[in-house]
Amino acid sequence: MDPRAAHTQSLLRSAIVTLASDRPITEITVKDIIELAGVNRSSFYQHFESREELLAVALEHLETEMARADEPVIITDVSRPPAELVRFMHHFADNAGLYRGVFGPNGSALVVARVRARILELVRAGILISPEYRRLTDLPVDIEAAGTSGALLGVIEAWLAQDPLPAPETAADWMWSVLTRTRPL
Template sequence: MDPRIARTRHSLQRALFDLLGTRDLEDVTIADIVEHAGVNRSSFYQHYSDKDTLLADAIDSALAGDGAALPPLMELIETDAIAAIVAYLGHFEGNIDVYARVFGPHGSLVAVARLQQHVQGLAREGIESSRTQVFDGMPIDVAAAGIAGSVVAVVGAWIAMEPRPGLDVAAAWIWRVLLGPGAEQGGADPGCGSA
């Protein structure tokens, strides 16, 4: 990608992410974004058709910038799962005002769907590589979508809680959702990996 294009996109992404720290998405205008980014309005439309897609890209960029991507499901199982999930959730906690708005009643279905899409890809990869029989008779994409929807819903519910439980608690909830029913009867220990 041309460095100028990358810089402009990053500026727009950072601007919207910053603005969401203090305002709902519906209250942020394109004019606000371009002013904060230091670019002109036509630059916005050269790169984005709407604020929701910009927000989804901004979240991707922020997660990557913080090194907060969830590892593939099989890596979670083979390592200290809680620590990996805590690192992921730490990004959300560090930007809680933004994510309270993203997941809130005036948030962005597009951005939440993008988060779910990422988790779904990890879940699909994990199901395929594990060769588990738990989902026999069910399309892998359906099982992965169920897992992803559950994980993202837990993140959204945790963000909305007042008072908000700690990262370890939320990570343990996500781990339980990932393991599913029967986790207490011989499920993988979230901290027993080989690492």
């Protein structure tokens, strides 16, 4: 990719994340984004069709940086959530305002669908590459990944709706309990 285009996209991603951390996407204009990013309107539309697409791409970028999907999940103690899951929850806690806006009543269906698809992709990849993974069911991988990602997102959405926000470690314990059907510590 052209370094100038990459720089412009980075500025736009940073601007939308900053803006969407404070207010719903429905209240953010392209003018707000380009002013904060320091780029012109044509540069915005050269790279993105809408503010929703920009937000979806920005979240995918953040989640890719956080996920490290090419690293296997290492489960050393099934009574506790793996460190990767705790790291995942810290990502959501660090960006709680942003994700509350995404999943909230004024969120964008496009952005939510892309976040859901991304989490499904990460879960599926994790199932396929994890050497510690042992099939406990006869479900097809895609079905198991869909169920797991749906459970994860359900816990994330319910956790983010709480005020004050419980610790990421608590949310990871809740998720692990849902996924393993064990009682949280």
